[in-house]
Amino acid sequence: MGRYTWDFSVITANWDPLMAGLAVTLQLTAICAVIGLIGGFLVCQMVMSRIAPLRWVAIGFIELFRCTPALVQIIWIFYCVPYFFGVFFDPFYMAILALGMNITAFNAEAYRAAIQSIPASHYDACTALGLSPLKKTLFVILPQAVLMAIPVLLTNTIGLLQQTSLVAIVAIADLMYEGKTLATQTYRPIEIYTTVAFIYFALSVPLSQAVGLFERRLRSRLA
């Protein structure tokens, strides 16, 4: 173990494919994060809807994605969507579909918890101010829900960043996939996976620190 001689020249020599993979990882994360922020709120609205069938669909959706492994979801969507629906998107879009729905389900729960912490008197105040249900949702409930949900939404986004590495299994050329390819080509898995791990770590730590920052700011602001 101790006698292993590290040779990081393999990293500098293969910098370009690694960075290309990183770009794919970041794109996937960013696109799915945006889908999750918006989709999560919509699904959460469905869960809290007065219309029972809407609630059932939304709850079914959330449970499905929370109670199966993300890896299985990705593989399932990758193989089954083309089979059942006769469509085949680019694998990149399949991955967006899978990861986007996954984070949507988790964010919906984050929003729901945040919305339930908004006091009922705020709803009455909106009516008393003449705000229509739509305006109340857009200008009072949504912003408060986002604000209070930010720590959990950020935590979910960190999870999303890590989970994008699962798409390597369906041959999408993300950071993990490029690392795996290089590892088998160069016989230097230790340097390469260490570097890959470090990149995920370096991307996640600022997000993770931001969670704590937001929690402290929220506590002082919403006191």
Add this chain to the structure above:
Amino acid sequence: MSSFLNVQGLRKSFGGHLVVLDDINFQMEAGERVVIIGPSGSGKSTLLRCVMGLEKIDKGRIELEGARYIEANPKSKKDNFVDIPVRNKVGMVFQHYTLFPHLTVLGNLILAPMRARGESRSSATERAMQLLDRLGLKSKAGAFPGMLSGGQKQRVAIARALLLDPKIMLFDEVTSALDPELVTEVEGVMLELAEQKMSMMIVTHDMWFAKRIATRVIFSADGRIIEDAPPAKMFTNPSEPRTADFLKKVLHVETIS
């Protein structure tokens, strides 16, 4: 001749059996300040909430300036018939703080004028700043509600309602959650509104304030109006024994003078 505010045959129950308001008939004229007193659970808040249109009512109707704006709808489990433009002439301030914490004081004030009434930001801001100045809150325009004292929060909440030019203001125990030393600043704003002849319905447990601000006092118990009299009569010589009993309990003395 129709009254300014007219509550006709109002009945309100929760869950169909707990009858909280039972056949309430109540009229008031513009400029009156009606204070509602009564034991806890007698339906005072519920009455204000019905007038504001926040509760589904079982029976009856409510009119403002002759326009029927709330009427029981026996066909719907959830909603009354509501004329929203008329209902929007009613303003309300609640016991619990209801300032929106994600918006500054100014943001709270101009939200409804802009989003519900379509007023421009600059015009709403100008009116809001004038009002805040009048209430001595101008320096707080940029503050978030979390940074304000309870008294300041309630004064901002009053300002927020006033900015919509209501014809009548409803106050439900707006000082009950406040530390004693903050009560007077909020009551002061209400007394100022009284001078400007604002029509008001006020629920309070503060009998001295009631006596000071009211043009009329209503004693309610068990979902009914037991007595309705000018403050001088109500607090010195009530006609109903139940009123006298209640006042004796809350005041620990026979009368206030």
